[in-house]
Amino acid sequence: MRLIYRHLLTATAGPFVFGWVVITFLLMIDVLFRYVDLFVSKGVPFLLATRVLGLSLGHTFALSVPMAVLVGVLMGVGQLAADHEITAMRASGLSLWAIARPLFLAAAVITATQAAYNHYVYPHSNHLLVNLLQDISRQKPMLEIRENQFTDLNDKLTIFVRHKNDRTGEIGDVSIFEKAQPGDPSPRLTIAAHGRIVPDHERDQLRIELADGEIHEIPDAKKPGTYQLTRFRQHNLVVDHMEQDFQESERTARGDREMDLTELKAAMAQELGHQDEVRDRVRELAAGVVDEQWKAIDVAGRDQLASATDGGDRPRLQLLDNRFRLSRQKVERALEQDRYQVRLFETYQMKANKYDVEYHKKFAIPVACVVFVLLGVPMAVAGSRSGKGISVSLALAVYLVYYAFLMGGEKLADRGRLDPVVAMWSANVVLTAVGIPLFARTVREGRLPDLPRPWRRGAAGRGAGGAA
Numbered sequence: 504m505r506l507i508y509r510h511l512l513t514a515t516a517g518p519f520v521f522g523w524v525v526i527t528f529l530l531m532i533d534v535l536f537r538y539v540d541l542f543v544s545k546g547v548p549f550l551l552a553t554r555v556l557g558l559s560l561g562h563t564f565a566l567s568v569p570m571a572v573l574v575g576v577l578m579g580v581g582q583l584a585a586d587h588e589i590t591a592m593r594a595s596g597l598s599l600w601a602i603a604r605p606l607f608l609a610a611a612v613i614t615a616t617q618a619a620y621n622h623y624v625y626p627h628s629n630h631l632l633v634n635l636l637q638d639i640s641r642q643k644p645m646l647e648i649r650e651n652q653f654t655d656l657n658d659k660l661t662i663f664v665r666h667k668n669d670r671t672g673e674i675g676d677v678s679i680f681e682k683a684q685p686g687d688p689s690p691r692l693t694i695a696a697h698g699r700i701v702p703d704h705e706r707d708q709l710r711i712e713l714a715d716g717e718i719h720e721i722p723d724a725k726k727p728g729t730y731q732l733t734r735f736r737q738h739n740l741v742v743d744h745m746e747q748d749f750q751e752s753e754r755t756a757r758g759d760r761e762m763d764l765t766e767l768k769a770a771m772a773q774e775l776g777h778q779d780e781v782r783d784r785v786r787e788l789a790a791g792v793v794d795e796q797w798k799a800i801d802v803a804g805r806d807q808l809a810s811a812t813d814g815g816d817r818p819r820l821q822l823l824d825n826r827f828r829l830s831r832q833k834v835e836r837a838l839e840q841d842r843y844q845v846r847l848f849e850t851y852q853m854k855a856n857k858y859d860v861e862y863h864k865k866f867a868i869p870v871a872c873v874v875f876v877l878l879g880v881p882m883a884v885a886g887s888r889s890g891k892g893i894s895v896s897l898a899l900a901v902y903l904v905y906y907a908f909l910m911g912g913e914k915l916a917d918r919g920r921l922d923p924v925v926a927m928w929s930a931n932v933v934l935t936a937v938g939i940p941l942f943a944r945t946v947r948e949g950r951l952p953d954l955p956r957p958w959r960r961g962a963a964g965r966g967a968g969g970a971a
Contacts, residue, residue: 507592508605515579515606522574522898526567527560534559555635561628562760568617569871572610574898576879577886580606584884599946603880610872617869622763625865630761648674648700653854655756656709656742659684663850672700677713679740680850691720692846693738711740719843730840759861767862774855781848788837788844795833852919859923860916864909867927871905874931878938881945905930 534556580603583589592602648654650667665676677698681691695716702709718733762770882897912926 507597507602511579511583511602511605512609514583515575515609517575518578518582519571519575522578523567523571526570526574527563530563530567531556531559534563551635551639555632555639558628558632558635561625561632565617565621565625565868568613569868569875570898570902572613572872573875573879573901576606576876577883577898580880580883581886589884599880599884599942603876603942606876606880607873610876613872614869617872618866621865621869626757626761626763626766630757633758633761658682658756659687660742662711674698674700677711677716678846678850679711679713689721689847691718692843693718693740694846695738709742711742713738713740719839719846730836730843732836732839732843759857762858762861764862764865767858771855771858771862774851774858777851778848778855781844781851785841785844788841792834792837795830849919853917856919856923857917860913860927863923863927864913867931868909870931871934874934874938875901877942878934881938881941884945901934905934908933 580589589599589602593599648662648664648667650664653661653663655661659682661680661682663678663680664674667674675697677693677695679693681693683690693713693716695713697715698711698713700709700711713735714737716735716738718731718735718738720731720733721729722731723729757766759767759770878901879898882901886897908930909927912921912929915921916923916926
């Protein structure tokens with residue numbers, strides 16, 4: 504059995520390495536096209552560009568290794584089946600489950616290795632990559648502001664844009680969070696319908712021109728009840744020290760893809776704590792409005808209104824008018840502040856979802872190695888007569904399905920439209936649900952269901968007609 508297991512692992516090791524190299528290269532092409540314009544426009548030295556590409560391999564390996572497992576199984580087991588070695592093993596009394604056992608064990612080892620890699624190596628390498636890209640992008644920071652992403656311009660300023668035109672610098676549906684100090688739970692919120700980003704190279708500044716928006720802020724953090732709303736038609740925000748010659752920084756802040764599992768859990772707990780603080784402030788606002796209304800209808804309030812009738816109807820009407828006007832103003836102020844708190848809550852929720860998505864992704868992608876073995880073995884045995892080309896095609900088809908589930912689920916979860924657990928594990932669950940009956944049918948030495956071939960039925964009909 505050891506010789507058979509060694510033979511199986513050796514037969515799949517070569518295709519696994521081949522698939523790993525090819526898939527990594529294909530994913531790196533996307534990285535090259537993504538940053539080549541940045542390098543050319545900034546004149547980045549060759550060694551520095553090479554360092555960026557080397558660090559980009561960190562997140563590429565996280566995706567290429569599981570896919571390489573599927574390629575290795577399809578090509579390796581498919582070749583063994585085409586050479587009738589799988590048939591010979593079955594004839595000697597081995598079931599397909601016994602044959603595939605070393606492949607599952609190898610996939611489990613790769614899963615554990617990838618999970619450790621995602622925890623220890625990947626966050627650190629991605630942190631170095633982000634630091635390097637931010638140091639390079641300081642020459643033209645506008646290029647790093649992307650659609651539907653939170654971008655930290657510095658430790659106190661974060662911008663989120665829903666739409667952006669890289670050619671003109673125009674932006675739409677803008678939200679800017681200005682913190683008095685890093686970690687401020689109640690930042691100043693500036694929202695605008697549209698605007699424009701204008702780099703000022705001579706003054707080392709970035710000017711953000713906003714139009715048709717509002718500024719929500721709490722002037723005194725110790726007094727949450729003090730709330731200020733400012734509406735504007737035109738507002739300019741200037742960020743200093745945005746452009747400089749390249750130099751490596753000591754940036755310590757980390758994004759969701761730069762954190763290990765412990766840091767992700769701590770970040771999620773922090774964002775959930777911020778959400779609880781927002782809920783408490785909303786309850787205080789609602790309680791303040793209810794308390795103000797109660798003052799007008801309790802016994803003391805009615806006595807005050809009754810005593811105002813002694814001077815005639817006019818003082819009473821004035822008192823009622825003043826009371827209702829003050830009450831309406833407080834309700835409107837509470838509603839405006841509630842809108843501000845809702846925007847803060849949505850921001851904290853989006854960040855918490857991103858951390859939760861990244862946490863589960865560090866496990867879901869490695870586990871896909873085992874799922875791909877479960878799905879790949881019956882597919883390799885069934886498609887062994889079609890050659891290696893069909894194996895690669897099947898691998899690409901499965902990977903496209905998996906990638907669509909993964910990326911689509913991540914986008915939906917980041918926006919709060921899907922639970923992060925469901926978003927990250929749905930691909931594995933669906934492919935496992937497909938792989939188990941296929942594997943069980945192949946173990947029972949049954950054939951996989953054939954796809955309908957109408958052209959063959961037509962040919963059979965013509966043959967029958969000719970015979971008649």
